[in-house]
Amino acid sequence: MNPRPLTHFSSRLLAFAAGSALGLSAAPTTPTTTESTPTVSAYTNQPIPTYVETYVPTYSSNYSDGGRSFTNTGFTTSGYYSSYSPLFTFYFPPTPPALGAPILLFRRYSLGQPETTLPQLLPYVGEPFYAPLSAHLHREDLTKKQLARLDAYQAGRSTALAELHAKLASLRDSDAPTRARALADFSAQQTPRLAALESEAEAIRENLVNGCFTQSGADWNDNRTWALGDDVRYESRVDEFKVIRASAFFASGLSPAQRRLLREFAMELDEPLGEPTAAIALDAAKPLFFFAPETARIELPADLAPEVTAKLDAYRDAKAALKAELRAVIYKQDRAFFSFTRTKALRALSELQAPRLAALEVQTEELRQLLAGYPRPSRPPMSFLPEELNNRISTYLREKQELQRTLVDKLAAIKAEFPTHRVEYSRQGEGYGVEIVTSRRANRGEEARVEAIKAQLATFNAEQSRRFSTLTQQKNKIQTDLTQAVKAKLKPTGNNVDMDLLLRNFASQFSQQETWQRYRDYDTAVLEPGLSPEQRRLLYADALVQLDLPLPRGSKSP
Numbered sequence: 001m002n003p004r005p006l007t008h009f010s011s012r013l014l015a016f017a018a019g020s021a022l023g024l025s026a027a028p029t030t031p032t033t034t035e036s037t038p039t040v041s042a043y044t045n046q047p048i049p050t051y052v053e054t055y056v057p058t059y060s061s062n063y064s065d066g067g068r069s070f071t072n073t074g075f076t077t078s079g080y081y082s083s084y085s086p087l088f089t090f091y092f093p094p095t096p097p098a099l100g101a102p103i104l105l106f107r108r109y110s111l112g113q114p115e116t117t118l119p120q121l122l123p124y125v126g127e128p129f130y131a132p133l134s135a136h137l138h139r140e141d142l143t144k145k146q147l148a149r150l151d152a153y154q155a156g157r158s159t160a161l162a163e164l165h166a167k168l169a170s171l172r173d174s175d176a177p178t179r180a181r182a183l184a185d186f187s188a189q190q191t192p193r194l195a196a197l198e199s200e201a202e203a204i205r206e207n208l209v210n211g212c213f214t215q216s217g218a219d220w221n222d223n224r225t226w227a228l229g230d231d232v233r234y235e236s237r238v239d240e241f242k243v244i245r246a247s248a249f250f251a252s253g254l255s256p257a258q259r260r261l262l263r264e265f266a267m268e269l270d271e272p273l274g275e276p277t278a279a280i281a282l283d284a285a286k287p288l289f290f291f292a293p294e295t296a297r298i299e300l301p302a303d304l305a306p307e308v309t310a311k312l313d314a315y316r317d318a319k320a321a322l323k324a325e326l327r328a329v330i331y332k333q334d335r336a337f338f339s340f341t342r343t344k345a346l347r348a349l350s351e352l353q354a355p356r357l358a359a360l361e362v363q364t365e366e367l368r369q370l371l372a373g374y375p376r377p378s379r380p381p382m383s384f385l386p387e388e389l390n391n392r393i394s395t396y397l398r399e400k401q402e403l404q405r406t407l408v409d410k411l412a413a414i415k416a417e418f419p420t421h422r423v424e425y426s427r428q429g430e431g432y433g434v435e436i437v438t439s440r441r442a443n444r445g446e447e448a449r450v451e452a453i454k455a456q457l458a459t460f461n462a463e464q465s466r467r468f469s470t471l472t473q474q475k476n477k478i479q480t481d482l483t484q485a486v487k488a489k490l491k492p493t494g495n496n497v498d499m500d501l502l503l504r505n506f507a508s509q510f511s512q513q514e515t516w517q518r519y520r521d522y523d524t525a526v527l528e529p530g531l532s533p534e535q536r537r538l539l540y541a542d543a544l545v546q547l548d549l550p551l552p553r554g555s556k557s558p
Contacts, residue, residue, distance in 0.1 A: 087223045091118055091134035091554040092245060093125045095267055096544055098288045098297040099522055100378030103515060103547055117551040123154065125549065126541025128259055129205035131249035135218035136208060138554060143215055146207070153200055160194055161542055164535060168524065176372075183530035194534035202256055209250050220246040224558040228334040240331070241269040242558060247330050252339070253346030257357045258326060260294035265323045267295060290319065292364040292533070293540040296526045301374035308370050315363050322353055322360075361533050368529050376527065378519070380512035385485050389478075396474050397514060403467050410434050410460065414453060421450060431468025433461030518547055 097103055118137050124130045133150075136142045142150075167186050171179045211217030228235065228243055247254070248262035268290075288297040289312070300312070329349050333342040385393075407425070411434050415423045418436060426435035434457055438450045525531070525540035 087556040088135040089138045089554040093130045094549040096295045126544045132208035180530040187532040191532040220250045253343040255350040264294045293537045299377045428461045428465045431465045
């Protein structure tokens with residue numbers, strides 16, 4: 001169990017005890033009648049110092065961790081040990097989008113802003129150990145044993161996911177009662193294994209945070225010298241958000257269900273407040289509903305029956321009460337001097353909330369049954385165009401997106417390899433390509449590497465130009481056929497139809513359809529009756545991976 005970092009007060013207390021132990025006499029103090037000006041450390045949302053002064057005995061030791069050797073040395077100055085305290089860099093997972101929401105398919109890279117994400121984290125965006133794992137991946141200090149454990153966990157998870165996908169595909173054309181019965185039978189077989197996988201995920205999280213005798217831990221709280229409530233004058237909503245979000249991954253004593261609920265609560269805290277009456281404006285978007293698995297959000301159908309609305313409100317209120325209790329304990333115990341005090345309080349709350357969290361799962365399944373009879377507003381409308389033209393437009397949009405992704409990824413890869421050279425898009429005939437301009441300060445070795453890349457880009461750009469030309473021809477043919485299809489369907493008089501506008505509208509519809517394809521597992525995990533909670537969480541976590549969300553950057557500052 002990692003102790004909390006020393007606060008400004010505890011550092012002074014330790015220094016006083018050390019001075020007393022050494023027989024140092026304390027200087028006389030003059031009482032003051034006014035409150036002293038708070039130090040910089042009182043500003044909880046400011047960067048924390050990287051040098052810590054504490055009293056420890058002088059020592060020198062060697063040890064090995066994960067095949068690497070380390071040497072710790074210390075020196076004393078008037079009974080104190082001054083050392084550099086390296087901080088971990090932590091990454092937190094991206095915020096899951098609402099069901100059917102637009103997603104960023106192509107990431108934009110700015111020349112002056114190189115990416116500092118960890119792409120190795122993508123398979124773990126739905127896992128409870130994402131944040132502690134990020135610190136170890138960034139520092140590259142995972143042991144062989146930890147890597148083997150992660151591989152075994154991912155293998156078990158992939159096997160279970162493949163089985164679930166196969167079962168869902170086999171029941172795609174079945175009627176609702178048959179599908180529900182078959183899923184219930186399969187759930188009874190698979191859920192025990194999924195529960196064991198979730199227990200293993202929690203054990204991995206515990207190991208990554210606290211470590212063990214031969215493995216180092218990575219706790220977000222070790223980067224922190226402040227606590228909620230230390231000085232409310234300088235505390236902000238941002239500070240509370242940071243602690244709540246981190247508690248979901250690092251706090252000891254919480255149940256997995258509470259951790260998921262805290263991630264959802266952190267999303268609520270992170271939502272911009274905006275203008276106070278914006279939510280009741282006539283043109284305001286409908287509010288999103290937090291459903292299950294936790295962090296999933298849906299748009300509720302219109303014209304719900306009053307009894308359904310009442311049950312949804314009761315579900316929302318029950319969730320809000322659980323979040324409020326969690327928030328109150330975390331806020332109060334964040335100032336606890338000993339970590340075991342905080343752990344004990346959170347464990348007691350976990351036992352208290354466990355029956356209500358289980359009842360919430362039952363409520364969720366009842367609501368799914370009630371919502372099954374309503375249309376799902378997140379699904380895009382179907383097109384009235386002929387199926388053959390629909391397929392051609394879908395193929396064209398997919399190939400166009402693949403071309404754009406190829407160009408974006410190529411630009412990003414070369415910028416990462418040659419950060420001191422100019423890398424940008426350039427016109428290549430009718431299309432686009434990637435160009436690199438050699439820096440005047442490059443040495444001969446770098447110039448040779450750049451010339452080799454230029455030779456590769458010549459072939460790459462020629463291929464992209466060919467693809468661009470082919471897509472241009474497809475676009476022109478689709479425009480002609482789309483015009484004829486619309487005229488045949490709408491029978492407009494004369495030629496007063498704006499075909500460019502129609503094409504943009506239909507292209508937008510098909511883009512929505514393609515985006516929806518990436519949300520199918522999300523939709524199934526949240527709204528398909530008959531699945532167990534464990535199956536839903538497995539499917540939902542994988543759906544977040546398949547959305548390929550941009551991964552946030554890391555930070556040492558808590």
